[in-house]
Amino acid sequence: xxxxxxxxxxxxxVYVDVANLARNGGYGMRYDVLREFACRGNAExxxxxxxxxxxxxxxxxxxxxxxxxxGFYSLLRDFGYKVIQKNVxxxxxxxxxxxxxxxxxxxLAVDALLxxxxxxxxxxxxxxxxxxxxxxxxxxxxxxxxxxxFDNVSAELRREADMFMSGxxxxxxxxxxxxxxxxxxxxxxSQVRGVCYSHTGKGYGFLRxxxxxxxxxxxxxxxxxxxxxxxxxxxxxxxxxxxxxxxLPSRNLIFEFKLTEAEGxxxxxxxxxxxxxxxxxxxxx
Numbered sequence: 001x002x003x004x005x006x007x008x009x010x011x012x013x014v015y016v017d018v019a020n021l022a023r024n025g026g027y028g029m030r031y032d033v034l035r036e037f038a039c040r041g042n043a044e045x046x047x048x049x050x051x052x053x054x055x056x057x058x059x060x061x062x063x064x065x066x067x068x069x070x071g072f073y074s075l076l077r078d079f080g081y082k083v084i085q086k087n088v089x090x091x092x093x094x095x096x097x098x099x100x101x102x103x104x105x106x107x108l109a110v111d112a113l114l115x116x117x118x119x120x121x122x123x124x125x126x127x128x129x130x131x132x133x134x135x136x137x138x139x140x141x142x143x144x145x146x147x148x149x150f151d152n153v154s155a156e157l158r159r160e161a162d163m164f165m166s167g168x169x170x171x172x173x174x175x176x177x178x179x180x181x182x183x184x185x186x187x188x189x190s191q192v193r194g195v196c197y198s199h200t201g202k203g204y205g206f207l208r209x210x211x212x213x214x215x216x217x218x219x220x221x222x223x224x225x226x227x228x229x230x231x232x233x234x235x236x237x238x239x240x241x242x243x244x245x246x247x248l249p250s251r252n253l254i255f256e257f258k259l260t261e262a263e264g265x266x267x268x269x270x271x272x273x274x275x276x277x278x279x280x281x282x283x284x285x
Contacts, residue, residue, distance in 0.1 A: 010043040013119045015112050016050045016081070017104065017126035024127055025150030026167055026174065032079045033173045033213075034148065037165075038123040041215025047115050050081040051104035055088040084111070109134045116143050123147075125167075129154030135161055150174070151278065165217070168193045168254050168277050171210055176256065186211040186230060186259070188269065193256045193277055194232070199248040207232045207255065207271050233262055234271040243276055254278035 014035065021029060031050070039045050052073065059066035073083045086104040105128065112134060116122055122138050124131060127149035135145045135157065147153075147161040150168060158164040167173050176191040183190040186209070194209030197220075208220065214228035222231040234257070236245045243253065257271040 010041065010121055011046045011119045012038050012043045013047040013112065013115055013122045014038045014045065014049065014081075015047075015108050015122070015124050015126075017108060017124075017128060018050055018052045019104070020126045020128050021150065021167070024152045026125075029167065029174055030172060031076055031081060033170065034123075034125060035079055035081075037148070037170050037173065037213050038121075038146075040213050040217070043121065045080065046119055047111075048079075048081040049084055049108070049111060050076050051084045051086065051108050052076075053088055053104065054085050057088070084108075105130050113137055113141075116141055119143055121146065124161075125149065127151070127153035127157065129157050132156050132160050148173075163217075166254060166278065168256075169195075169210055171213060188259055188261060191256055191258050191273075193254055195251050195254055196234075196248045197231075197251075199245060201245070203236050203245075205234055205236070205245070205248055207234055207257065230269075232257075232259065232269045232271045234274065238272050238274045240274055240276045252278070 016031070016034070021027075035045065035048060052069075054069060055065070059069070073085075076083050084104065084107055086107065108124075108126075109131065112122060112124070116138055120142070121144045123146045124135070125148045127147075132154065135147075138145050139160075139162070144162045145160075146163045146165065147157060148165050148167050148170070150166065153164070171185045171192070176185075176193075185192055192209045194207045196205050197208045199205035208222060208229050208231055210217070210228055211230040212228050216226065217228060219227040220229055221227055222229040238257070239245065240255075247253065254277045255271075255274045256277045257274040259269045260272050262268040262270040
């Protein structure tokens with residue numbers, strides 16, 4: 001008897017600019033979680049491509065670097081990613097300074113455009129504004145384009161995407177200390193990341209975080225039973241020193257905080273030990 005696999009008809013492609021993410025807050029990202037997020041709603045992954053840079057000169061002299069890179073590539077393949085390796089090329093400038101380049105942008109752009117014929121959704125994991133035209137081209141081919149990145153994300157790239165999601169907000173994509181200690185994301189005692197969506201001006205406000213990876217990520221009202229979001233109360237006394245309550249609410253300030261039982265309430269959670277994760281205070285447009 002052949003069993004039916006519960007999959008949607010949505011076909012997904014994932015293209016990861018590994019170096020860009022690693023340089024901009026995403027070092028240590030879990031690629032299995034990225035795959036889960038990209039394929040939420042039982043979507044089918046058609047392509048999972050990870051574009052990496054490799055310094056062959058360094059690898060010949062540094063065994064730790066070589067073994068570390070090869071181990072990382074093997075892990076990516078275990079999660080179903082195809083590793084596209086771009087070797088570093090070394091040049092000397094007019095002052096005699098040696099510098100290396102290993103830009104995989106063109107490879108990623110060409111692959112995404114050529115392979116998108118069989119896809120409805122494409123996730124680009126990068127904050128590089130050079131991909132704005134790629135986003136537009138994919139949309140013109142009928143694809144929904146999503147961007148996942150951490151810091152230094154191009155404002156134009158965010159505007160052009162059908163959806164931008166900060167990697168900090170995706171549950172367990174970038175591990176917190178609570179994950180290492182065995183505490184489950186979203187439970188009392190765990191550390192999660194979220195944004196302030198409401199502030200009363202009377203010494204307290206409310207944060208919102210994604211409690212679980214779900215297909216309908218747009219259902220942001222945590223009062224809905226089918227919403228993947230959770231709301232949590234906080235006192236201004238738990239805000240980090242560099243943030244004043246007058247800056248809130250703000251979707252540009254991302255906080256990491258510990259979930260505790262709400263004081264003086266019969267039920268609910270309270271955020272404590274709040275730390276600013278994303279320091280950007282400028283309107284990204």
